Amino acid sequence: xxxxxxxxxxxxxxxxxxxxxxxGFGLMMLISIIRFWTYGWIEKLYINPxxxxxxxxxxxxKPIGNYTYILFAICGxxxxxxxxxxxxxxxxxxxxxxxxxxxxxxxxxxxxxYYFISMLSFLMCFLPANAYYSVDNxxxxxxxxxxxxxxxxxxxLLISIVYFCAGLAKINSDWLFKAMPLKIWLPSKYDLPxxxxxxxxxxxxxxxxxxxxxxxxxxxxxLLFRKTRIFAFxxxxxxxxxxxxxxxxxxxxxxxxxxxxxxxxxxxxxRILNLFRRLFKRFKPKSEITxxxxxxxxxxxxxxxILILFFSIQFIxxxxxxxxxxxxxWTEEGYRFSWRVxxxxxxxxxxxxxxxxxxxxxxxxxxxxxLTPFQEKEMSTQPDFILQYANYLExxxxxxxxxxxxxxxxxxxxxxGRRSQRYIDPKVDLTKEKETFKPKNWILPFKDEIKGL
Numbered sequence: 001x002x003x004x005x006x007x008x009x010x011x012x013x014x015x016x017x018x019x020x021x022x023x024g025f026g027l028m029m030l031i032s033i034i035r036f037w038t039y040g041w042i043e044k045l046y047i048n049p050x051x052x053x054x055x056x057x058x059x060x061x062k063p064i065g066n067y068t069y070i071l072f073a074i075c076g077x078x079x080x081x082x083x084x085x086x087x088x089x090x091x092x093x094x095x096x097x098x099x100x101x102x103x104x105x106x107x108x109x110x111x112x113x114y115y116f117i118s119m120l121s122f123l124m125c126f127l128p129a130n131a132y133y134s135v136d137n138x139x140x141x142x143x144x145x146x147x148x149x150x151x152x153x154x155x156x157l158l159i160s161i162v163y164f165c166a167g168l169a170k171i172n173s174d175w176l177f178k179a180m181p182l183k184i185w186l187p188s189k190y191d192l193p194x195x196x197x198x199x200x201x202x203x204x205x206x207x208x209x210x211x212x213x214x215x216x217x218x219x220x221x222x223l224l225f226r227k228t229r230i231f232a233f234x235x236x237x238x239x240x241x242x243x244x245x246x247x248x249x250x251x252x253x254x255x256x257x258x259x260x261x262x263x264x265x266x267x268x269x270x271r272i273l274n275l276f277r278r279l280f281k282r283f284k285p286k287s288e289i290t291x292x293x294x295x296x297x298x299x300x301x302x303x304x305x306i307l308i309l310f311f312s313i314q315f316i317x318x319x320x321x322x323x324x325x326x327x328x329x330w331t332e333e334g335y336r337f338s339w340r341v342x343x344x345x346x347x348x349x350x351x352x353x354x355x356x357x358x359x360x361x362x363x364x365x366x367x368x369x370x371l372t373p374f375q376e377k378e379m380s381t382q383p384d385f386i387l388q389y390a391n392y393l394e395x396x397x398x399x400x401x402x403x404x405x406x407x408x409x410x411x412x413x414x415x416x417g418r419r420s421q422r423y424i425d426p427k428v429d430l431t432k433e434k435e436t437f438k439p440k441n442w443i444l445p446f447k448d449e450i451k452g453l
Contacts, residue, residue, distance in 0.1 A: 014266030026083025085134020167216030172452025
């Protein structure tokens with residue numbers, strides 16, 4: 001066994017796929033940052049709100065006022081340097097840190113693909129993605145046409161985990177048998193030409209649910225095998241472009257399409273690089289590559305344990321919800337960072353009551369005084385948001401001179417088309433509760449059952 005592992009670690013392969021991955025990733029991220037900026041989302045999501053919902057353990061990560069624009073500029077510039085392969089190691093570390101900081105500033109904006117980008121950029125910090133076709137090659141006047149095979153396989157593994165976990169998460173009764181929440185979302189696209197009427201049909205909702213589950217489970221294997229790879233890539237392109245038409249999910253479909261290229265053989269990537277060579281032939285620098293070598297990673301003994309730990313976490317984290325006794329879709333304890341994509345539709349209502357514990361006098365909070373409409377929508381259906389907001393209200397009203405503060409919430413949530421039911425125990429004083437990894441026993445039980453993983 002040890003011999004087989006050592007043999008695999010010594011295998012070499014073309015550096016072209018990793019170079020294309022680097023260029024595609026950097027360009028996609030640069031476009032994403034520019035898009036985010038031009039749409040005014042930096043101001044809307046990070047500067048204008050009076051209060052930000054931070055992640056447990058990362059309360060110190062918050063927007064930095066107008067300097068947030070500088071943070072985005074650094075992230076965008078780092079993405080450009082990654083694409084160019086210029087000072088790559090510094091650039092990819094800078095991108096990972098700046099992008100992850102942006103992601104952690106407010107969990108209201110949490111999306112699975114933001115998490116994927118953070119994880120992929122972290123992984124790329126340890127890979128020699130500038131070994132081939134990079135500005136760094138021109139600076140050092142040499143490039144590496146062969147790199148360890150495991151460096152490319154590690155990206156394939158991460159992508160496979162994302163798809164496969166997303167597929168397993170769809171094996172539940174709401175998704176497969178009730179076609180929820182697609183049955184809620186798809187009819188809203190009734191005005192689309194040619195397919196608008198079809199999107200109103202129940203059979204189509206069920207077909208989309210089953211095909212989505214099967215696609216996620218099978219696509220990693222179809223991409224891995226050469227005989228099915230082209231067919232699989234056509235499916236990737238169709239699936240992600242179709243979901244882009246149906247849902248406002250930004251750059252994510254294009255990121256996944258570009259990422260899937262890593263599964264192709266080196267000759268395909270050489271053709272892609274030749275396109276870049278022809279595109280930039282007028283800007284060919286005077287300096288030439290004088291040496292072509294095979295790359296050997298000298299600090300492999302340090303990198304491999306880090307990557308083993310990284311992938312172990314990726315395998316374990318999606319299953320942490322099993323430690324919690326209540327329905328995952330209802331409590332969302334263990335839901336984030338587990339590749340559960342588009343599985344729930346919640347609508348909620350949360351009214352907070354601030355009570356003087358001694359006199360019994362109380363008043364109701366107008367949430368719009370503290371939260372944006374988007375923040376209020378997210379807060380009303382997620383218990384950790386509700387608790388964090390209650391703790392913020394306690395601090396706010398204490399600073400105004402109120403004493404003996406107790407805070408209660410009257411909240412109702414509707415999950416995946418069900419009738420609304422009371423969500424948080426209205427008798428629990430939320431000022432006495434603190435965020436932990438323990439189950440939140442002040443969330444009322446779910447009056448239904450969702451079977452599956």
